[in-house]
Amino acid sequence: MNPGVFLERNGILNLVRVERQHQVNPLTLGEFIVNPAAIAPLRRLKKAGFVVLATTNQPGLSLDYLPRHELDRMHGLLLRRLPLDAIYTCPHDLSDDCPCCKPKPGLLFEAAHQWRLDLDRCFVISDKWQDALAAHNAGCTSMLVRSPWIGNGHHDFVLSTLDEVVDRILQIHVNSYAMNSAA
Ligand SMILES: [Zn+2]
Structure with missing residues (x-):
């Protein structure tokens, strides 16, 4: 079983405009800008042995305002620029009542099955409460980057930057490895 890290896409892996307090x-x-500050932290996670995965809600696919081929081009760029193993997308709208639209944990369960992940040893990184709740529902540790969207619900850690989040994950990972080896 492998350890994994799930990263929210918008605001963490790609930069987003903010309008009326919402990420666009x-x-x-042409609008898709990979976050250059994500490259080094993701490399550190890969080097430590984590499977590194992105997750994203894209209701525009089912509501027909986001063409699939355009999303594929954006995700192709993301996979070329960042050391990601895969990207998991919920294509549904809330009215579809699917199991994968975050904060539901369906994308995490699907990825755990495909990559043989031990969800207890997985982390979810995001700047939004929906991912912290999905993490909680799946038994993962939630690591939030401080933002206006983290809400007041359950979360395990809130830190200032992606670098600090990765520092903390590597600390926890090394400590749990030491504990398991000693047992
Ligand atoms: Zn879905």
Whole structure:
């Protein structure tokens, strides 16, 4: 069984515009800007042996305002620029009542099955409460980057930057490894 890290896409892996206190989901490749500050932290996670995965809600696919080929081009760029193993997308709208739209944990369960992940040893990184709740529902540790969208619900850690989050994950990972080896 492998340890894994799930990262929310918008605001963590790609930069987003903010309008009226909301992040604006990019709808074209031209609007899609990979966050250069994500490269080094993701490399550190890969080097430590984590499976590194992105997750994203994209209701525009089922509501027909986001063409699948445009999303594929954005995700192709993301996979070329960042050391990611895969990207998991919920294509549904809330009215579809699917099991994978975050804060539901369906994407985490699907990825855990495909990558043989031990969810107890997995982390979820995000700047939004929905991912912290999905993490909680799946038994993962939630690591939030401080933002206006983290809410007041359950979360395990809140830190200032992605670098600090990765520092903390590596500390926890090394300590739990030492504990398991001693047992
Ligand atoms: Zn879904």
